[in-house]
Each structure stands twice: as structure tokens, then as C-alpha cells.
Amino acid sequence: MHLKYESQLREPLVNGNKNYHQVTEDIIRPIEAKPARLWYIGFYIAVALLLFGVYSVYRDVTYGIGQWNLNKTIGWGWDITNFVWWVGIGHAGTLISAILLLFRQGWRTGVNRAAEAMTIFAVMCAGQFPIWHMGRVWMAFFVLPYPNTRGPLWVNFNSPLLWDVFAISTYFTVSLLFWYSGLIPDMATVRDRAFTKLRKRLYGIASFGWSGSTKHWQRHESLSLVLAGLSTPLVLSVHTIVSFDFATSVIPGWHTTIFPPYFVAGAIFSGFAMVQTLMVIIRKVFQMEDYITMGHIEAMNKVIVLTGSIVGIAYLTELFMGWYSQNKFEGYTFWYSRANLFSPYGWSYWGMMTCNVLSPQIFWFRKMRRNLFVTFFMSVIVNIGMWFERFVIIVTSLYRDYLPSSWSVYYSPSIWEVGFYVGTFGLFFTCFFLFAKYAPVIAVAEIKYVLKTSGESFKDNMGDIEVQQVEAFVHDHAH
Amino acid sequence: MAKKKFVVGCFDDEAVLFPAVKKVRTAGYKIHDVYTPFAVHGLDHALGLRETSLHTAGFIYGITGTSTALGSISWILAKDWPLNFGGKPHFALPAWIPITFELTVLFSAVGMVMTFCYLCQIAPFVKKHHFHKRATDDLFVMVIECTEKTNTDDLKAFLSSNGAVETDVQIAEDGWWLGRYDKDEILFENKQIVTA
Numbered sequence: 001m002h003l004k005y006e007s008q009l010r011e012p013l014v015n016g017n018k019n020y021h022q023v024t025e026d027i028i029r030p031i032e033a034k035p036a037r038l039w040y041i042g043f044y045i046a047v048a049l050l051l052f053g054v055y056s057v058y059r060d061v062t063y064g065i066g067q068w069n070l071n072k073t074i075g076w077g078w079d080i081t082n083f084v085w086w087v088g089i090g091h092a093g094t095l096i097s098a099i100l101l102l103f104r105q106g107w108r109t110g111v112n113r114a115a116e117a118m119t120i121f122a123v124m125c126a127g128q129f130p131i132w133h134m135g136r137v138w139m140a141f142f143v144l145p146y147p148n149t150r151g152p153l154w155v156n157f158n159s160p161l162l163w164d165v166f167a168i169s170t171y172f173t174v175s176l177l178f179w180y181s182g183l184i185p186d187m188a189t190v191r192d193r194a195f196t197k198l199r200k201r202l203y204g205i206a207s208f209g210w211s212g213s214t215k216h217w218q219r220h221e222s223l224s225l226v227l228a229g230l231s232t233p234l235v236l237s238v239h240t241i242v243s244f245d246f247a248t249s250v251i252p253g254w255h256t257t258i259f260p261p262y263f264v265a266g267a268i269f270s271g272f273a274m275v276q277t278l279m280v281i282i283r284k285v286f287q288m289e290d291y292i293t294m295g296h297i298e299a300m301n302k303v304i305v306l307t308g309s310i311v312g313i314a315y316l317t318e319l320f321m322g323w324y325s326q327n328k329f330e331g332y333t334f335w336y337s338r339a340n341l342f343s344p345y346g347w348s349y350w351g352m353m354t355c356n357v358l359s360p361q362i363f364w365f366r367k368m369r370r371n372l373f374v375t376f377f378m379s380v381i382v383n384i385g386m387w388f389e390r391f392v393i394i395v396t397s398l399y400r401d402y403l404p405s406s407w408s409v410y411y412s413p414s415i416w417e418v419g420f421y422v423g424t425f426g427l428f429f430t431c432f433f434l435f436a437k438y439a440p441v442i443a444v445a446e447i448k449y450v451l452k453t454s455g456e457s458f459k460d461n462m463g464d465i466e467v468q469q470v471e472a473f474v475h476d477h478a479h
Numbered sequence: 480m481a482k483k484k485f486v487v488g489c490f491d492d493e494a495v496l497f498p499a500v501k502k503v504r505t506a507g508y509k510i511h512d513v514y515t516p517f518a519v520h521g522l523d524h525a526l527g528l529r530e531t532s533l534h535t536a537g538f539i540y541g542i543t544g545t546s547t548a549l550g551s552i553s554w555i556l557a558k559d560w561p562l563n564f565g566g567k568p569h570f571a572l573p574a575w576i577p578i579t580f581e582l583t584v585l586f587s588a589v590g591m592v593m594t595f596c597y598l599c600q601i602a603p604f605v606k607k608h609h610f611h612k613r614a615t616d617d618l619f620v621m622v623i624e625c626t627e628k629t630n631t632d633d634l635k636a637f638l639s640s641n642g643a644v645e646t647d648v649q650i651a652e653d654g655w656w657l658g659r660y661d662k663d664e665i666l667f668e669n670k671q672i673v674t675a
Binding site: 019154163184188191194200201203209212215216217220222225227230234448 | 513514519533534537551552555559571578581582584587588589591596598599600601605606607609612614615616617659661
């Protein structure tokens, strides 16, 4: 019974001759198999990085953040750069699961689960930076509005930094709920296939006693749809609010109204790049080529070239306004501190331009969009470029303020600043390795839902009339 | 909870399931539930289930969040402890929009997920009777509740003639209880462990 119709011209979303059982087998296999040696190597490296990060943070708390190389004008160095970078990466998951669900994009089913997991881990990493930046981290609860004995002295609800507290924590909570509510039916699938008592027990707990009742599925569908509807404006609001941290100030280079859309496009850009990095690895290591097809990779590369170009337009608009406003301070920031390659930080601006604007243009070519090596390489380049973007925004706007006597010497991070950043990579990949081992990396139930309309073997069995229609269409539209 | 008697019919294709559901209902049997591995669209209508009103609950939670945010922020900044920020008005509504929006979404999402879990009676450590192991894999499991008059053999034959690949009679509790899945459930057999 196909209540959903899909054009036969579309590329299949599931390759190979699959039935429902085969889908279960293929996706659950890595969970039931012993991890490969590569998994152990990757996992131990991730844990080692995490431990280095923990030690760096331990030192931050013991000696204070004075051990970072922040100086008089650069109060936000690597720390906030990394925060914005991770939050940006955390945007693709909810974009894929929410916005693409509302737009009825069938290809999201292959990648949404891993992308949502990535979102949650990226937001966890992001959250570390403002928290430990507080220095006296045991006072962190001061950001919460509660009736206290200090007056009560409330938090400032008019401050973008407080908006950020609400935005990031709401985003994390909602993403987690969305991800886990999708995971429950798949956990039940793993539970019902369990071959040891321990697995049965643990997946029994994780699956919440899910049975697959029709009424439950009906509510589940309704829940997913409304959560998608809520997450769509949420995902746009979160990076908008992150951009307000800069845009509501009066610092040249930050004080621009273009920031919210520019930050959101950048976030989607870097998030999709990180999804590509992970997907190329997952489909190879777990042999998921039939589910994460070249069609999926190509679709994401299209998003990357689109958002990369939007970000490019934003950079050029900023430069134009830096000149057109005839504001000396703006002009100095944009045309000297940034666009001049020979200024102290000019290299970071041109690194950003090369990685974010110029190099993704390669994806205008279909051959390149469908090339795994190019995709992987570009996904890493894009994330390096997006890190540069945040570095440029923060450091080049700050290092020469209105008072030349406080202009700083060259800022380079201390080993503990770098260690903290490296540690978040450890946290991210430790979580991701555990997720890939213990949970289905592809949404099993959702793949089954699209199998009979978008599976390769089912598409091959289409009726004669449809074959004729397709041939006529191809004839009419061929060049 | 009292145990009940059920006749279970398993289908391996949703295209066979839909006509079968119709015939079983026309024949006057009471379908307890159909357990499916994924959301089969239209099955809820075929079973005569009413639309869920979960989204209405979500809306109510959402406006609760909106009013909580606006109510508390305006009380805090305009009444309880007004602060003077460069002579700007205490009631600074535009600056409160971001947090109001976030709390609307937060209340709505958390409330809906909790309501969903409550309505479906699902939670960690909850255990239910599952009629077939493959209901979460590749089978569509139709469960019919028996009355004193039901002839189980006839019903099984009726289901088979309508395309059921497996039929069965089970006596089970239909609610939920706190329990462990490893206690009484049979493990999945013929499983060989391979390295990925």
C-alpha cells in the first residue's frame, strides 16, 4: 500500500535488493558485531584527547584562566572562537531532521540519526567554553534566574549573553528529546533481536517498553512533526542569538545588522561539512553504502555550495559597508585589520576566504559532488575555514581598540587554550564512537518507511505506463 | 491485571494487511491492536482510531511557556527590582522576545514528549507483553481480543485465508508493569558474532 508517491525519475534512496528484514540486519549488524580494530584505535585516541582536555581544564580551574594568553584587548580568544565554531556545527543535525522533514525531503532518512547525534555532542562541546571561561566555575549557577539571598539580584534579561544561556540550553534539550524519541523504536528493534541477557536487559530499558502499536506510531508521527515545527525556528533563533552576542555591541566589525542571517548560513555550512566528514567515514567503516548513497552525499554537497556562497556574499557585503559607511573605525577594521593580507591577522582573513568562499565552488561540478575523496577533503577544509571565520570576527575586531596605548602584542594561544580545544575533540569523538557502537547510526524504522517508494529494487519494478512516462520525459528534456 | 486471550495473525506485507484489517473488522471481530515495525500511514484510519490531540497539548504547553517567560521577566525587571539602564524603559518588551521564544519552545517540547510517554505508557524499566519478536523487524502483527464466543480455530483459519503468514493463540496481560526484559523473554537464536 503506497500512500506516498515518489517520482520514478528520482534516484533511489536505498540501493540493492532489500526487504524489511534485510534493512534491519544491515543497520543493526555493527551493534551486534564485535568492533573492528579501527574502532578501538579511534576510540582510544579520542579518549586520550579527552583526558588532555580534562587536564587543561583542571589547570584552568586551579590556576585561573590567566594561564590562557588573553591580553588587554583580546578578552575572547580561542575560547569563544571554539564556542561559536562548535555551536555552528551543532546546527546541521536539527536542520536535517527538522527543516528537511517539513520540506518532505526523503533523503534525510539516511543521515538524520547520525546528524542529530552529532548535533548533541557538538552542543555539549560548545557549552564547555562559556562555562569554563567563567573562571570561577563554581559560581556558574549565578546565570540562572532564581529568588536568591543577594537582594534578590536577578540576571539581566536584556543581555544577549543571557539570551544565549536560554538559547543553548533549550536547543540542547529539544535536540536531545527529538533524537531520543526517534531512537526509541529502533532501540526496541535491537532489544527484540538481543542474543545475550545483558543486551536484552539494557536495550529493554533504553527502548522504554516500546511495542510498535498503531496508536503509538500515530502519536509518534504527530510528535515528530510538531517537534520539527518547533525546532525549525529554534535552530534559526539559536545562531541568531549567538550572533547577537557580537551584533548588539558597538565594536567595529561586530556592530552589523547582517550578522544573524550570515551566522545562520555559516552554521549550516559548517554543520553540513561535519556531517559529510562523519558520513564518509561511517558508510565506509560500517558498509552502509546502500543507505548513505552518492545521492545523499551529493545533496549535502549542494547545501554546502549554496550556504558557502551565501556566506561569501555576506563577507563581500561587510567589506562594501566598511567603505560605504565612511566610518573610520569600520573601514580600519575591514580594510586594514582584515582584508589587508600584510596586516598582523590578514592571513586569517584570507585563509577564511579561500576555505569558505573559493574552494567550495568546486561543487558546482556534478563529478566533484559525487567524488568521495573531494567531498571528504572539502568537508575538512570548510570546517577549518569556518574556524578562521570566528577567529577573524573575534580577534581582528578586538586587537586594536579605540585606545592605541592598549593595543596588544601579537596574540597566540597558550598550550592550555589549545589543550582545551583538543579536549573537546576528544569529548566529541568519544561520544560519537560510543553512539556508533551502541545505537543504530541510521534510523531503521524511517528507512523501512521509504523503502517501498524509494528503494532501488522497488523502483525497478514500476509499471509499464510509468516506464513510458519516464522515457517520454527524458526524451523531451534531453539536451 | 487480569490475563486475556488473544488470537495473533502476522502479515509480511502492508499491502496484504490493509484488506485483512477491513475484512476482520467487517466480520465483527475486535482488533486489539496492530503492531508494526514502522509508521504505516493510513493504518490508524483503517483501524478506526481517532486523530491524536497531542499537538493541541503541545500548543497549550507552548503558550504556558510564553506566559511564564513574559510574566516572570516583566515582574522581575519592572516590579521586583527595576534597574536603570541608561534611562531606558523598565518594560523593555523587544529585548525579552528571544527568551520568551526559547521558553515557549522548551515548554512545548518537554511537555509534549512527557505527554507522549504518558499516553503510550512508555518509560525506562517499563515492560509489556510483546506478541511477536519480529513486530519490530519485518512483521505486521494483528492482535484480536477473544470473547467467550470466539472460536479460535475458526479465527486462525480466517486470518490465514486473508494472507496471514503465521497465526497463534496467546494468553497475556495487556497492560504494562515494571520489569526486566532478560527475565522471561527468549533470546534471539542462531546468532553468530562477527567482526564488523
